[in-house]
Amino acid sequence: NAGVTQTPKFRILKIGQSMTLQCTQDMNHNYMYWYRQDPGMGLKLIYYSVGAGITDKGEVPNGYNVSRSTTEDFPLRLELAAPSQTSVYFCASRRQQGNYGGELFFGEGSRLTVL
Amino acid sequence: AQSVTQLDSQVPVFEEAPVELRCNYSSSVSVYLFWYVQYPNQGLQLLLKYLSGSTLVESINGFEAEFNKSQTSFHLRKPSVHISDTAEYFCAVSDHSAGGTSYGKLTFGQGTILTVHP
Numbered sequence: 001n002a003g004v005t006q007t008p009k010f011r012i013l014k015i016g017q018s019m020t021l022q023c024t025q026d027m028n029h030n031y032m033y034w035y036r037q038d039p040g041m042g043l044k045l046i047y048y049s050v051g052a053g054i055t056d057k058g059e060v061p062n063g064y065n066v067s068r069s070t071t072e073d074f075p076l077r078l079e080l081a082a083p084s085q086t087s088v089y090f091c092a093s094r095r096q097q098g099n100y101g102g103e104l105f106f107g108e109g110s111r112l113t114v115l
Numbered sequence: 116a117q118s119v120t121q122l123d124s125q126v127p128v129f130e131e132a133p134v135e136l137r138c139n140y141s142s143s144v145s146v147y148l149f150w151y152v153q154y155p156n157q158g159l160q161l162l163l164k165y166l167s168g169s170t171l172v173e174s175i176n177g178f179e180a181e182f183n184k185s186q187t188s189f190h191l192r193k194p195s196v197h198i199s200d201t202a203e204y205f206c207a208v209s210d211h212s213a214g215g216t217s218y219g220k221l222t223f224g225q226g227t228i229l230t231v232h233p
Contacts, residue, residue: 004158043221045221092158104219104221106160
């Protein structure tokens with residue numbers, strides 16, 4: 001079972017470059033999320049999606065964009081990379097539940113360094 | 116808005132000793148509570164969760180957490196830790212209000228690094 005798959009696992013960018021972090025899930029989950037993890041700061045929500053064609057901002061969306069054209073894929077786009085975007089990025093998904101208490105399934109993360 | 120505070124950033128313990136990882140939350144509405152664990156170079160995995168019912172919840176590997184509404188806490192405990200429990204542990208909350216629009220978004224604490232020494 002693949003679960004949530006993120007690519008690439010590691011990437012070094014120069015300031016001002018752009019890139020896309022890919023996220024795919026094979027569990028037919030409607031809800032998908034992008035978090036960033038910084039040491040001592042926990043995880044902060046960047047964007048989320050409740051289904052194909054529907055996305056919304058989280059707590060720290062500036063400098064990022066997302067799209068959700070299919071149920072499976074939820075790519076995160078970084079435009080004009082800045083050193084402040086150096087972080088570990090996690091994609092997660094969960095199935096839709098009426099009480100929102102369902103488990104989040106996480107990918108293994110993408111470690112991005114901006115120099 | 117919700118917030119989560121994990122009171123200890125690092126907790127070192129010896130193998131077979133008991134451990135408690137502390138978590139306090141703040142919310143104006145009812146919440147669901149979670150503990151996630153992250154082993155080195157991996158994503159997060161659900162350890163246990165409180166949704167409703169008994170305030171004491173347990174995981175399959177011996178951890179337990181108790182929801183204390185009056186103290187707004189959800190501390191994680193294990194009576195005897197093993198080397199393999201070395202990991203970072205995250206407490207998290209999500210909005211549980213009727214008609215809420217949280218969409219299962221989790222608010223995470225800062226994390227507690229548990230290091231078990233032989």
